Amino acid sequence: MKKTTKTTSFSTEPLGLDAIAIKQSLANRLTFSVGKDPRTATDRDWFNALSYTVRDRLIERWMETMRSYYQEDSKRVYYFSLEFLIGRVLINSLNNVGFYDECVKSLEEFGLDIEDLRELEPDAALGNGGLGRLAACFLDSMASIGIPGYGCGIRYEYGMFHQRIEDGRQVEHPDNWLRYGNSWEFPRPEVLFPVSFYGHVVDYKDSKGNTLHHWEDAEEVMAMAYDTPVPGYRNGTVNNMRLWSAKASRDFNLKYFNEGNYIKAVEDKNDSENLSKVLYPDDSTEMGRELRLKQQYFFVSASLQDIIFRFHKHHNSFDTLPDKVAIQLNDTHPSIAVPELMRLLLDTYHLGWNKAWSITQRTFSYTNHTLMPEALETWPLSMFGTILPRHLQIIYEINHRFLKDVMHQHPGDCDLLRRMSIIDETGEKKVRMAHLAFVGSHKVNGVARIHTELMKTTIFVDFHRFFPDRIINMTNGVTPRLWLQQANPLLSKVINSHIGDKWVTDLTQLKKLIPLADNAKCRKQFREVKHANKVRLASLIKQHMDIEVNPHSLFDVQIKRIHEYKRQLLNILHIITRYNRIRHNPDSDMVPRTIIFGGKAAPGYALAKLIIKLINDVADIINNDPAVRGLLKVVFIPNYDVSTALDIIPAADLSEQISTAGTEASGTSNMKLALNGALTIGTMDGANVEICEEVGKDNIFIFGLNTEEVAERYNQGYQPWDYYHGNHELKAVLDMISNGFFSPEEPSRFRPIMDNLTTHGDHYLLLADYDAYISCQQNVDVLYRDTDEWSRKTIINIANMGKFSSDRTIQQYASEIWGIKTAGPQKG
Template sequence: MEAARRQDAILHDARTGLHPRALRRAFADHLHLTRAHELTEATPYDRYVALAHAVRDRLVERWAKTQRTYYERDVKRAYYLSAEYLLGRALWSNLQALGIQDTYRAVLRDLGVNLDDLVGVEPDAGLGNGGLGRLAACFLDSAATLALPVTGYGIRYEFGIFEQVIRDGCQVELADEWLRFGNPWEIERPEHVVPVSFGGVTERVPSKHGGFRVIWRPEQQVLGVPFDTPVAGYGSDTVNSLRLWSSRAGQEFDFGLFNAGDYVRAVEQKNQTEVISKVLYPNDNFDAGKELRLRQEYFFVACSIADIIGRFNRTHADFRRLKDKVAIQLNDTHPAIAIAELMRVLMDDHLLPWELAWEQTVGSFGYTNHTLLPEALERWPVALFERLLPRHLEIIYEINRRVLREVRSAFPHDEARVQRMSLIEEGPERRVRMAHLAVVGSHSVNGVARLHSELVRTRLLRDFNELWPERFNNKTNGVTPRRWLSACNPALAALITEKVGAGWVTDLDRLLELEQHADDPDFLDRLATVKLENKRDLARLIQDELSITVDPASIYDVQIKRLHEYKRQLLNALHIVALYLRSKHGEAVTPRTFVFGAKAAPGYRMAKLIIQFIHAVAEVVNADRRQEALRVAFMPNYRVSLAERIIPAADVSEQISTAGMEASGTGNMKLAMNGALTVGTLDGANIEIREAVGPENFFLFGLDADEVEAKRRAGYKGSTAYASDPLLREVIDLIASGFFSPEDRTLFQPLLSALMGIDPYLTLGDFSAYAVCQKEVEVAHADRTGWSRKAALNIARMGMFSSDRTIREYGQEIWKVEPVAIVLDGPQSRI
């Protein structure tokens, strides 16, 4: 008994324990010592920072033990290189990972503080743009939850891509100052700064072993300062790291110039240097933007490779073991220069011969392709490469020479193939093909959905697949159920837990047990009630943000994703016009609330015009008192925290990209997992979702990838669809008349010209099938019990779309890394 009392006292008093008394004291201490405030005078931000530090303290013990365990056991580690990480708010996910969200809620309630208010204070981390970054965040979460030794690397952007505001229906970009007040989750590591070189010349000097070695004499050096963020595993004691690099000048300012009165030039180098990590994805429609973007990519890659090799070197002297201890995954082509950088480090700094360096490089790297769009596969001008990265261009030339020799040997007398596979694209401006570099320098090349991976093999990279078929594989994407179901939809999560137990949060296949309740009227009623409450919550948000009143009983029809023509937000908008015309003709239209969320790239004129068109349609539809059935809400500044409000409320998930163009999609998974029914094409992961949930629980329409390709080859034009469909013709004619732009009747003519001409994304070609499919949605929704049953089966059958499954496959099949159990002793252990 006495021993138990002593143990209880230890838990109560532990600095980083999880007992309510320890949690209360940690919050109070940080409020007083970190923010220099008492509770009564503290602002919401003070309280948020105090709570964040209290939670971070509990992660630090686990973080240190995790890293020490990896080191002591000399485990193989995986390193994930990504230009984006859309992490969302960290406070709730870290509370959830530690299992103390309910405890802290009660502790704070006793102090008169609402936990949800503090969670809402945290800004979204501005480290990504769209699905690429959201996927990377899911992967880090899953790796830590599965206890896999994985480190993420990226750039610590001072400003995110941009904050989107809408003025007169147009997108306006403002600076996303997410770091305005700092970030309590990160720890700066200036002692691990890395010098990064640019420009200059290379020299060949004699080697003491005979032959020669290459020395790069750069023109400029930049310092990369690492900032570490803990990534906590759910229900485990693993805490991995996300290391982000911030650029610093080697010299803050020229003191001589300053004293001479030339104040601008005194800090010129500092300003030019630190712009590298200033903003995510500068507009590369002009040469200065292209150069900055290449600088960004090489900067974070060089820092990361130096860090990886430095860590390897601390415990290993033999570089023949590198690929046995290091796995590096390239998340798309942005970090592909890492292949040339690793070769440079191994050969120039560590004097490895080419053959050994190449063996270790190919054995270490894996490449994930995320796009089938040729224009999205990065190609850098050779002249720019030569000026910024002269040594890397030499290495790329040599890689290319050796690869093309292998191609000619395998396929004699096929010079067309040689040209297609070359790392250098010939033309008026010679370019370096980064996707080709990623493929030839990696032992694994994967797509992110079954269809996408097949198209990568048979279309995009067919020549490489014929040379190295063993390198190509599929890893269908997934999403973390911790954030995208448990955290964002607590009422649904509670209902699921009641029916199948709590284990589903880390074993999503257990959702399948819900199937036995799919015909239970009580369960379906409760499921419908959860959805209705979520819809009411979103209705309040729409009212607060847009002053638009929407009916929670209406169908919430949701399309939330990056704005791109191939994703076909325009098809959705054209259909809204068709429904509006039907209502004007006196037809009964099922009440619908259309919810959009999307950012367009600043230089993407057509995408920004589509946003303007959606707003023009919304202005007319929402203001027309003669019809009450339709409402259109475009939610500005789409981001993770906004998605967390929209997704639980969605009835219909619009996944309507042109077949053969979407790599995978992850929004489709999140929405279906939360009980939305998909309206979709046979594109990306839609195919696998439809197979999983059942064709009867998925609204399919449109051409498949082969049919799309056949239509293009046959010279299809949108005007053909216009001529054959009276409803489509009425829609297009109404827009052309200037009905939605009376002040400038030609405003949307560029959209119509593209549609009526080549119509590259077959927006008009799929319109009739889309309209028919949407009528099927109306009929299905009229049967409320049947609709709830379809929603229940969507939820129940989404188990395979957990990112835990995806990362387990990466770990076993590509990285060859094993789970590492982290065992804590003493008061930090879970209680």
């Protein structure tokens, strides 16, 4: 039954988007919100005034959007994610609402440059890598195609870390992104929910003799909401990202305070509020692991309480919850939501188990982002049961009922029960969060076609046999508003001049560029844009790193989290091979290259941090060797984030997507780089497979073992030493790394890398793919010399990237998982 709510409607005069209205708003905001006079205002004061001016115009559309969702009783999507890497909000909001040019004119009348002001906005430090960038793209697309979508996560006070490179090593510093406040967010002190930990569970009987459960003596933390508007592209829709901040249930202990023990007085408050202090606490310690589990439950519990509160405003019965609410679990981090919703339905609202379980399964869906078993999250039972005792009970009951169903279909197959159990019984008992998410969801999706097929045959092979219709594919995408229109205004202008600007909301329109590939004048246009972007990046590298790079060289880019499976090491092997060829052939006319890295290593990931040190030590030798004659430069750009990506991607000529086949779920940097006119060199892994299909195999550089061949090498007993002894160039490169050529002051520094690639088995098959990779890089050189042919292929790549819009991905989620019809374009 639907509730009715009496509302009072009121309207305000809409704020103008013309330059005169914006100029007046800027002056008012500077005076009445920032409290400054134009004569004494700093650039930061003006940035804040501009942010408030833009925010005012978002609020109008935001409120109207929220009203419409209530009036239409729309089904809402809640995207649960530990990360949302939204980057800087200012320019994105100006573009999406549609008054960027007017703002520029207004600022100029005050003698201000919007480019100077935008640099004052920090990246919102709400994520680490691809997971967070994808979530941000999805929020943008949901708003842009009119889906009632909410992002739900944590408002971290500090990001994972601000990466600096000191003596070639990654050094982590606090990322205090909220130092100057955040003018885009709205604190909601009235939106406050309790979240409990520890304690114990008491069973009791109701009047009908049913056993009920009560969670007692728990420690309580309050979750307070902060809202950030997410504007769609010029359609009047503004959705919401709601992030939760931990607040103590009591501010301080007055008894200790009066005794003069001020530290003890605020101890509980500080402990409580640590929950939302920092993204991804170091989980190499017991305390760090506990904090990470508590973080996950914290935002999930608050979000579910909030969802139910909103649902109950208009509905009396939970029967319709799956018809009005869809919750997408972005990876396993929020999978504790399954037992939490069950707890609320069972213990708070006293539904029966079967009804509660049916509602839960029909509400949740789960996105898997990894094929590596070691990356699938698990929690020790002892820890889990201590922190969340009621949830462990519920998980045991879910598992008991699930395995009973499995046993009925496969009687006597005890090994199958062991493999499919939510509880891992081998060694220390653990909760398998991926199994929990799979069993508790009605749909489970991969993020690229090859990834989805491998899910069915590897990590979830048993589940796929048992639930043959549950796994589906949703190939990732990126938002063209941020990753082309905003990232590359020069290229966008050229595209608009040829085919108009409808591609911004329908990326398949880029197909109209295909004929331009055979037009010499157009090829020159695209080439000039790329060169201008390279000149800009070269200037930034000189300004921030004091390294001279040649914008006429081939810009070879690998930007992603530093991890063994992403194989930055394979890239380094090529760099050193190239360096040796230049040294051994002084008269070589090799194609000049600038090889650019960006990415962070997890603080506790020692080998990844050693790889960063190796990159920088190799760069130091190569960049200062006069024998290189400018033919090779290596640059590691520190603190890779969204803003840095927006600088690098438009300038890239070559996109390195070289993970071991079968290890990368999808990737999105491959999409962003190709969309901006970089050619891809990569393995048949993740979304590379589909990019190859779209652009054509003649317009991409594919090398190396495929997934079947990788499995075959493992099964046959892979011997990396055979490759070491069988290839003299490879042997020379590895010897230089291990014998101290790049670290003469500490010759054994990189011995762990050598051991990893040889004695320890080269798990990611770098040596097996080395020869094919080097040969493929030679093909890159040959093509780059033919500037016209290279330009033709870049245009073909851009023109065929329409599939990889996150708008398409979200439309697919809406129709195949969430059961939502999109509203279509609206007038802004």
